[in-house]
Amino acid sequence: MNKHxxxxxxxxxxxxxxxxxxxxxxxxxxxxxxxRSYIGGVERGERNISLINMYKLADALQIKVADFFTDADND
Amino acid sequence: MNKHxxxxxxxxxxxxxxxxxxxxxxxxxxxxxxxRSYIGGVERGERNISLINMYKLADALQIKVADFFTDADND
Structure with missing residues (x-):
């Protein structure tokens, strides 16, 4: 499994x-x-998630897509 | 062509x-x-770009992936 x-x-x-x-x-x-299994795969780092699915998750969490990267990019 | x-x-x-x-x-x-044709397609809104390609473009532009969304999400 490719975990980038x-x-x-x-x-x-x-x-x-x-x-x-x-x-x-x-x-x-x-x-x-x-x-659910797709979300599990994304959380384990096994999925190269697409733009539209990022928005679906952000909308469901009532956050902005940028919020996923603000944590990720500030390492 | 699906332009989300x-x-x-x-x-x-x-x-x-x-x-x-x-x-x-x-x-x-x-x-x-x-x-180049892939980039043209992304700019025309014809591509559901993936996470890894977002990072390739952000790295090439020396910006953060969040910067693509900061403009987009602030409409």
Whole structure:
């Protein structure tokens, strides 16, 4: 499984935002319309997520897409 | 051709950052290692760009990936 460092950091940012809101992966999947196993893969850094799916997750978390990168880019 | 509003806004942000630096699509393609026609498609809002390609473009423009969204998300 190809785990690119950028994918790992995005996954960590997604997981952190989800947990801050006390959401399970199932709840985030329901709210975003994405599959729970896909979200798990993104959080584990296994997915090269696309722009549209980033917006689906940001909208479901009521954050901005930039917020995923603000954590990730400030390492 | 499917032109999702988020793709259009990302394309506008990419084009704006590229032009601010006086780069042609060819130069950005060379610097990012991506194909010029792919970059043209992203700028026209025709591509659902992935995370890794966002980083390639941001690195080539010496900006942060969040900078693509700061413009796009502030509409």
């Amino acid at each position: 460092p950028h994918q790992i950091r995005f996954g960590q940012a997604l997981s952190s935002h989800r947990k801050k809101q006390g959401l399970s992966q199932e709840q985030l999947a329901f709210n975003s319309g994405l599959d | 509003p988020h793709q259009i806004r990302f394309g506008q942000a990419l084009s704006s950052h590229r032009k601010k630096q006086g780069l042609s699509q060819e130069q950005l393609a060379f610097n990012s290692g991506l194909d």
